[in-house]
Amino acid sequence: MDKTGADDTRWMRRAIELARHGEAGAGTNPIGCVLVHDGVVLAEACNEVDLRHDPTAHAEIVAIRRGGERLRDSELRGVVLYTTLQPCGMCTMASIWAKIGRIVYGAGRDDVHSMYFEDRHLDTLDFIRDAFRDDLALEGGVLAAECAALYVPPKAHVPRSEQFNR
Numbered sequence: 001m002d003k004t005g006a007d008d009t010r011w012m013r014r015a016i017e018l019a020r021h022g023e024a025g026a027g028t029n030p031i032g033c034v035l036v037h038d039g040v041v042l043a044e045a046c047n048e049v050d051l052r053h054d055p056t057a058h059a060e061i062v063a064i065r066r067g068g069e070r071l072r073d074s075e076l077r078g079v080v081l082y083t084t085l086q087p088c089g090m091c092t093m094a095s096i097w098a099k100i101g102r103i104v105y106g107a108g109r110d111d112v113h114s115m116y117f118e119d120r121h122l123d124t125l126d127f128i129r130d131a132f133r134d135d136l137a138l139e140g141g142v143l144a145a146e147c148a149a150l151y152v153p154p155k156a157h158v159p160r161s162e163q164f165n166r
């Protein structure tokens with residue numbers, strides 16, 4: 001494995017730890033996010049939606065806010081965002097506005113139940129393909145099986161009333 005791949009695996013493992021920690025602490029969806037800048041951690045977060053009563057407190061948003069405060073800059077150019085699950089439309093767009101340099105996710109949308117996503121058919125990763133940014137790289141499937149194991153599987157029966165996106 002090349003150096004980049006080894007680093008991706010290492011940071012994704014940390015994101016998985018954060019996801020598990022968040023689930024145990026706040027009882028929210030287990031999403032973990034790590035921002036890495038020049039090879040060191042800039043910010044870490046888990047999903048804090050229930051903790052903060054804030055529907056925008058997805059792990060990626062919380063991490064981007066922390067990263068900006070730490071750098072004292074609203075632009076996180078060159079920063080790599082690691083997240084255990086393919087980012088939603090909100091977090092994808094926030095990453096574009098934050099000038100994140102690279103997004104690396106674990107489980108993809110098809111690896112988990114559809115209730116984790118807000119849109120029926122749109123692929124919000126197309127926001128990246130369609131953005132004016134030519135310097136935003138995207139990579140999915142890093143430790144995909146381990147990440148997917150954090151979530152309800154695609155075919156599982158979940159009562160409609162328990163589906164997050166209803």
Ligand SMILES: [Zn+2]
Nearest residue numbers: 058088090091
């Ligand atoms: Zn999100």
